[in-house]
Amino acid sequence: MQQNHLLDIATWRNRSAGFRGIPSICSAHPFVIEAAMVRAAKSGSPLLIEATCNQVNQDGGYTGMTPADFHRFVSETAARAGFAMDKVILGGDHLGPNPWKSLPAAEAMDKAEVMIRAYAKAGFTKLHLDTSMGCAGEPVALPDEITAERAARLAAAAEDEIRNTNATRPVYIVGTEVPIPGGAMEELDILEVTKPEAAIKTVEVHAEAFEKAGAGSAFDRVVGAVVQPGVEFGNHNVIAYDPEKSKSLSASLESLPNLVFEAHSTDYQTRAALKALVADGFAILKVGPGLTFALREALYGLDQIAAFLMPESRRATLLAVTEAVMVENPGNWNKYYHGSPAEQHLQRHYSYSDRIRYYWPEARISEAVSALLSVLGEIPIPETMISQHLGALYPGVRAGNIVPTAKGLILGAIDLVLEDYFEACRA
Known part of the structure; x- marks a missing residue:
């Protein structure tokens, strides 16, 4: 049985070399996963990839x-990228009743149990337990x-689920002050x-609950707690990390010697802020939307380049297709x-x-992306157009x-974001 890569993460902060922390790549997009594998290979780091309950x-x-499908998808991507799967840590994020919270708690928790069994069976070895939200008829928190x-x-x-198998035993993340999946729903100040x-109490209460549930040995593999260090992003703004405000929270880890803190919604923080968080x-x-934001920037820049270079090659631009689909199917954005x-x-495209x-993944948008990539193919994009439409990439292109x-x-484009995270985690 292979030892879990993250079992000793609480000791990493004492390292003089290597990595003191790890980015958690919360995305299911093939380009994001491939870019993360390329960056992890360059950095010599294990790669933590997490799928959310939604x-x-x-x-x-x-x-x-399904969890088994996601494992297969990551394995196939790793094979194409030449990245060893034994360097990949698969995690499940916000595992709990959230997808079914409109149901009564008993029904929602039954479904959550089926889900986490599927994650464990599929070989996910980092499981974030998020049962902090109320279900039908319950308070929000x-x-x-x-x-x-x-x-x-x-x-x-x-x-x-894995009791009589040789599967690597998972590590767990607990916590009650958990941001909702996907970022804040309102403007933030x-x-x-x-x-x-509160952080110390949360861990103590979970220890008691695990023991009572007959899962005391699993609590020995609780390696982290989700807390709020003061970072978040809304539709238009980002709240930057302020080490001074979290000083006493960080100090509480002295009372939690085998744990680290897990920070959600770190997207759009600067490299300096990320490094301070790890320290x-x-x-x-955790990072997810920040990576697909970079993906969208690149696709939209290429969309403009293709419209100029080959104006008759497509029936509609990618931007026009995404706008039409999102307006016709507003369920994933209209509450936000x-x-x-x-x-x-503006927010549909640039939030x-x-x-x-x-x-x-929607068929019409996926086809529009494929059409864009087919039109541009392997042709070298003129540097001057990269400077105009993808300016952040211009120095890297010029440097080769x-x-x-x-x-x-x-x-x-995705790697520019990833590099900040991997370098911030380096000792």
Whole structure:
């Protein structure tokens, strides 16, 4: 049985070389996964890839993939990229009743148990237990004790699913101050950092609940707790990390010697801020929308380049297709984007929340992306057009570090974000 890569993550902060933390790549987009594998190979780091409960579950999620399907997808991508699967850590994010929270708690938790069993059986070895949300008839946020009891039930189910197998035993992440999947739903000003005593209490309550559920051995593999360090992003703004405000929270890790903190919604933070987070004990840095935001920037830049170079080659631009599909099917953005029609139009395409990421698997948009890439093929894109439409990539192209083809520029755009995370985690 292989030892879990993350089992000793609490000791990483004492390293003088190597990695003190790890980025968590929360995306199911093939270009994002491929770019992450290329970056991890360059960095000599294991690669943590996480699927959320909304992306991937027993019903298929918005990607249409079950946990077994997602494992297969990552394995096939690794084979094409020449990346060893034994360097990949598969994680499940926000595993709990969230996809079914409109149902009564008993029904939603039954479905959550089926989901986490599927994740465990499929070989996911980092499981974030998120039972903090209320279901039908319950408050929006639940007391720690109920959250912990439900989390322990899910951990016990995951353990039971792999009990008589040689599967690598998973590590667990717990926590009750958990941001919702996908980023904030409103404009943000300031955030309240988790109080140290709240973080300590959360861990203690979970320890008791795991023991009561007969999952005490699983609690020995709880390696992290989700807390709020004061970072988040809304549709138009980003709240930057302020180490001074989280000083006492970071100090509370002295009372939690075998744990690290997991920071969600770190998208759009600067490299300096990310490095400060890792130094302060937030050793797992979740990033998702920030990566698909970079993907969308690259695709839209290429869309403009193709429209200029080959104006008669497509029936419609990618931008026109995505706009039509999102307007016809508003379910993934209309609760998040507010204001006038013009403001909503802006947000559909350029919001930090990047709700457009839910639409990339949609058939018409997928076909439009394929048409764009087919039109541009392997032709070298003129440097001057890269400077105009993909300016952040221009220095890398000039230096010979980014291949000036459509695919090369897409991977290069995503890698600019990934590089910040991997370098921030390096000792």
